[in-house]
Amino acid sequence: MIWAKQNSKILIYQIILFGSLLLFLLKAIQYAFLGSYSTLLTSIIIIAIFYLIRKKKNRLNSSIKIWAILIIAWSLIRIFFGILIHFVEPLTENHLQENLGFLGMCISIFFLFGGFFLLNKKNRNNWLRQRV
Amino acid sequence: MKPIFVLLFTMIFFSCDYDMDENIIFKDLPPKTLDAQIEILSVLTGNQPMNADNIIRSRATIEERRITVNYLSQVLKQLNLEPIKHQYKEPNTNPLIDILIGPYKGTNLFTILPSTNNSNEYVVLGAHYDTARNCPGANDNASSLSVLYGVTKRLSNVDLRNKNILVVFFDQEEENLVGSKAFVKYLLKHKYQVHSVHTLDQIGWDKDGDRAIELELPTPELKKLYKNQGAKLNIPIHTTNVNSTDHHSFRQKGFTAVGITEEYVNGDTTPFKDSKDDTMDTIDFEYIDSTTNLIFEVINDIVKSNKHDLGQTK
Ligand SMILES: [Zn+2]
Numbered sequence: 001m002i003w004a005k006q007n008s009k010i011l012i013y014q015i016i017l018f019g020s021l022l023l024f025l026l027k028a029i030q031y032a033f034l035g036s037y038s039t040l041l042t043s044i045i046i047i048a049i050f051y052l053i054r055k056k057k058n059r060l061n062s063s064i065k066i067w068a069i070l071i072i073a074w075s076l077i078r079i080f081f082g083i084l085i086h087f088v089e090p091l092t093e094n095h096l097q098e099n100l101g102f103l104g105m106c107i108s109i110f111f112l113f114g115g116f117f118l119l120n121k122k123n124r125n126n127w128l129r130q131r132v
Numbered sequence: 133m134k135p136i137f138v139l140l141f142t143m144i145f146f147s148c149d150y151d152m153d154e155n156i157i158f159k160d161l162p163p164k165t166l167d168a169q170i171e172i173l174s175v176l177t178g179n180q181p182m183n184a185d186n187i188i189r190s191r192a193t194i195e196e197r198r199i200t201v202n203y204l205s206q207v208l209k210q211l212n213l214e215p216i217k218h219q220y221k222e223p224n225t226n227p228l229i230d231i232l233i234g235p236y237k238g239t240n241l242f243t244i245l246p247s248t249n250n251s252n253e254y255v256v257l258g259a260h261y262d263t264a265r266n267c268p269g270a271n272d273n274a275s276s277l278s279v280l281y282g283v284t285k286r287l288s289n290v291d292l293r294n295k296n297i298l299v300v301f302f303d304q305e306e307e308n309l310v311g312s313k314a315f316v317k318y319l320l321k322h323k324y325q326v327h328s329v330h331t332l333d334q335i336g337w338d339k340d341g342d343r344a345i346e347l348e349l350p351t352p353e354l355k356k357l358y359k360n361q362g363a364k365l366n367i368p369i370h371t372t373n374v375n376s377t378d379h380h381s382f383r384q385k386g387f388t389a390v391g392i393t394e395e396y397v398n399g400d401t402t403p404f405k406d407s408k409d410d411t412m413d414t415i416d417f418e419y420i421d422s423t424t425n426l427i428f429e430v431i432n433d434i435v436k437s438n439k440h441d442l443g444q445t446k
Binding site: 027030031034035036038039042074077078081093094095096097098099100104 | 192193194221222223227230231232233234235236237262265304306307310
């Protein structure tokens with residue numbers, strides 16, 4: 001039972017890690033189609049780093065840590081602006097509202113939890129142990 | 133690996149856009165142009181329902197803008213014109229913002245009033261339909277939409293048009309002119325031969341009753357055309373250097389463009405811009421009528437003529 005629970009946690013960890021990288025790549029591809037390529041370049045670099053160090057436990061560990069912190073920062077900035085647009089008049093753009101409204105806030109909070117889940121030392125070590 | 137495919141599939145599924153057909157109950161517009169213009173403005177500003185169960189208070193959110201596009205499509209169909217949706221996505225102004233949020237998404241709506249002699253030249257008439265949040269947008273910019281309706285209706289009744297007329301309602305002017313910028317790309321991509329572009333923004337306020345308009349950054353030729361018709365109709369024409377609205381998107385890419393507005397620089401302009409008080413009762417319909425006349429005469433003058441030397445795309 002404990003083993004099964006542990007196993008599912010490892011699976012969740014894997015989904016969040018790969019899913020977040022994949023989502024970033026998809027977002028970057030979307031922007032590349034719109035003529036903006038810098039996001040694609042950034043995402044390819046990040047994914048390449050993960051690929052190159054996939055067998056080096058220590059480096060993989062610190063890279064995941066940095067990635068998790070970036071996800072947390074991303075979520076917090078979005079949450080911050082999502083709250084701000086309700087109070088600051090010049091920021092009441094529809095576009096921001098559309099992205100950081102209710103659904104946007106849910107996404108931000110979801111990723112915030114995801115980021116902390118990836119950052120959690122115990123989760124990270126468990127996943128690394130079976131992976132590398 | 134399996135969960136990743138499930139994830140991928142879910143993401144692709146949710147990224148699809150659905151275009152549901154709006155259930156609009158549309159009653160015919162009044163036959164008299166000015167009455168129709170009043171009704172259009174009334175519906176756009178939430179004084180009358182737009183469809184069976186929707187009264188919209190502004191044209192800001194995706195949903196409000198979608199309903200507006202469907203309503204304006206019906207308005208064009210009343211003129212026996214085919215409404216065409218130009219849906220676009222545009223990146224943010226900064227790649228860092230791209231990482232944080234999604235791209236701009238919007239819909240321009242346009243129609244083509246064809247020339248009577250198979251010309252491939254176009255005169256573009258445009259006005260934005262979006263508003264600031266919680267703003268009924270009577271002056272900014274339902275006023276221009278109703279002027280465009282009147283102008284288009286009258287142009288559709290003339291016997292000779294040596295040029296096509298493309299009438300376009302822009303989305304997202306209030307957000308860095310995103311809609312008109314996307315439309316400029318569309319025109320360039322499809323190699324439209326554009327004679328000149330005339331965009332309207334805020335044309336409903338005339339407290340001093342002089343019916344004057346301001347032309348924003350006209351070329352000398354366009355200025356002359358407007359001045360000529362202005363003199364005939366006894367309408368004062370002023371020129372200014374304001375570039376903060378849709379005509380700027382066109383000029384930037386080498387089109388011959390001009391903006392038309394109420395006396396914005398002269399100070400005879402609505403004090404309610406972008407506020408909840410930009411309502412229908414602040415609109416001067418005699419001014420709407422006189423501006424409709426003026427723009428009709430100018431555009432009719434352009435499409436009647438065989439001259440092609442005014443403008444060209446880059
Ligand atoms: Zn405007």
